[in-house]
Amino acid sequence: MSIHAVSQHLGIRWETVKNIDREYLRSSLPALDPEKLNNLIHIGVDEVARAKRHDYMTVVYDLVSGHLIWVEHGRKAEVLISFFEQLSEETKAGIKAVSMDMGQSYQSAVRKMLPHADIVFDRFHVMQNYCILIKKERAKAFRNGSHDEKRMLKGTLFLLLKNAHKLDDRQSDRLDDLLESNKTLCVVYMLKEQLQAIWDEPDYETMVAALEAWCSLAKSTRVLSLSNFADVLLERKVGICNYGKYKLTNARVEAGNVSIGLLRRRARGVRDTDYFKLKIRQTSVPDTHSTFYPNIKLT
Template sequence: MVTNKDAHGKKGSIVAIIKGTKAQDVIDVINQIPIERRKMVREVTVDMAGNMNLIAKKCFPKTDIVTDRFHVQKLASEAVQEERIRLRWEIIEAENKAIEEDRNKGKVYQPELLSNGDTLRQLLARSRYLLFKSKAKWTVNQIERAEILFKLYPTIEKAYNLAQDLSFIFQTNTSKSIARLKLAHWYDKVEKSEFKSFNTIAKSIQTHYDSILNYFNNRSTNASAESFNAKIKEFRAQFRGVRDVKFFLYRLTKLYA
């Protein structure tokens, strides 16, 4: 998504759909727009893919490149889920061994039930969605499940808190200088946590440091474009693929334009 200003300083956004993701193909299409108009663009919001940054730099010479906050936060959420899944596989393996041992003894395996009625395996499976949310948005059942989860698996709580701390920086800070300081403090927490996945995220943030901090200039995101993309994917999935591309685009225009 690109943001520009008219002669009166009013901001506006432009969303375009281009076939394919090859950088040169996209550049060739965008460069059909006169350079005078492209110089009016003040911000381009991109994900962390290298080809998107290349397109922005080559096509919009006067722009500030903004790395979308939601792509950064998504990496942190995936790191939390990685820890949950790792522990779930450990529980599944231990449970399989216990089932085999009881079978050899002529017994029927009975898994331990936790206070909320979950088994350990169910606890780790059913905690998936609550780990994407902030604590303020948890339901009563999710609060109970989270308390049990964090007591049994403190590494998940540590990973969850790191992801929420990063999200809080984006949600509450409007000053670029303060955000820079808060991110530096977050890096310290990551280093002390010794989570390999979060260290990888921290390095990714450092690689895109300037463009991530540019978010705090105007708090611009490409959420509208991502939402539209999700609608297209859902619409396409309903028909299990697309044969007639022109008719598909016609239907999209009628439904969402």
Template sequence: MSDHTDWLPFWQDFRLLDLQIFDDRVCVVLAPDRARLACGICAKPCRQVHERVRRSVRDLPMLGMPVFLDLTLYRLDCAGCGRHLQRVPWLDRHARLTRRLAQAVAECCARMPVAHVADMFGLHWGTVRRLDHQRLQALVELLPTPRPRRLIMDEFALFKGHRYATVILDADTRRVLYVTQGRSRRAIRPFFEQLGPEGRARIEAVAMDMNTAFDLEVRAQCQSARIVYDLFHVIAKYGREVISRVRVDAANQLRHDRPARRVVKQAHWLLLRNPASLNEREQVRLDEVLQANKPIMTVHIMKEGLRSLWTAPDAWEWRRRWRQWHAHAAESGIPALMHFASVLKPYWRGILARVRWPMHTGQLEGINNKIKVIKRMAYGYRDIDYFFLKIKAAFPGNAR
């Protein structure tokens, strides 16, 4: 291709000298336009050339093949800055990829796994991950300084083998504020230290499950905050420790009555589900199980009574329901139910707080499901910090 001096918008301040198409790549030879030379530090025009430098740079694919730019760069003698490479508007300092290629790679990483993006652009996966990390870091740094008043705390499985991570969410903006490994007091303490005394004093309520570590650390860091225990976790705990135990005991007592035993054993999920979500056929099956076994009927009715504690209109009505529920638990004579009631007693303040602060961890449960999708899409993450950065960038919250 013949030499010419036409200015190209996508390779600003450079002249196209040659373009060669090979079987596996496209090679573009570019040289600076001497009339447009500027210092790479102060961006002021400069004509004093000290030396020439050759550099090979990757650009966006062309014709389905990778594009390599064979650049000639000038090192200039700037009166104010000294000797530095010329300014290249479309190329970062020391970079081997053009800005538009780096941007395209980073944008694809928001929707595709890093390995797939690397294959698509013909880049090393480490390079792609670095570009995505830079994009995520820039997004997170642009977010406004958080000023949370209400928090939601929960955990999700990080790896197999009971290894967990903790997520802290701003209940008002739905922004993920903090992600860390573990679910201990030590794990979440840095978050409260980052808030500072003023930020900790601003916290009014924190929703969580009955995690003693979370409870103790919040009370120590935010003395004025109210702990709000989540209904879902309490009911789930009741299902595991009471309903499932009573159902197993009832099935063991029916060893000589196989048909009845089979009905009880197959009712596991029916007893744990919300009765409002059952269809007509499932409701009939549930009624048969409840009519056939009195202890099962008792713990099932007590589950609905426990659920009603979270819907009390005021503190006086809550107190009445709380006392009534504990009285019925004591009168039932069912060991699993009586034990659960005794364990639940010390947590009454966190349940009562639901009347004043109608909060729950449902928002965070939905986010945890999306976190699982992010993890599955990449087939897991070895770099935990990179994974946590992806989570923060994926849930920037809504402006108040």
């Protein structure tokens, strides 16, 4: 139940309910103590927002166990560095790879504190950035299109973003008509399908070859946005292709972020950052007993 629902049901102040919940969480949640962590091999790092597009926090997950192991306010390099500083030298030495998005702050923190570890740029974030490119190209086509072209483009964004095998026959036919009518969108869409296939390569070397070939093809189209995107990928080639070594993604982190997003929507009006951190930690702890029947264990 939300804080508001409990407040209304019991007839007490919203702030009182929040404070009661905060003290309960402080006393009941298992401690996040980086000094006691051991046997870390692969970790995932990401940022989450307490409110939409501002007031960010850094979350760190053990990608082997899937557990949240740290959360702190802020998303600068110094925030992640403070986590690494609390780890023992043995634990730091055991971390082989760190999965993250392509932001600079977390990269610099890992390179400073874990110079031996490989950085793996998360596949989801690479494709998310490419989807932004698709949205911009479609918007440009709509702005510059004729009346008939705009009618053709209307309501087609999901067709361009969705994977081809997930479209039904009617949607596939409509997508075919759209791609046949707009050369640039056709090129951008076809390259999206080819870019996704790079992660199917079996190892680092073949991923590098596939990525370089894709970037060369993207540049040859003379579509400026594709050429610029190819330059970004080439600059981050090692981190992208390290997937071939470890097969790591931030899927567990993203699953946690979905839960945090639901929590954020339910907790509108919460300005207490420490309380929000506690709620994030709560989402990562699996329920072992029924809320309404404490004697019943959940399996």
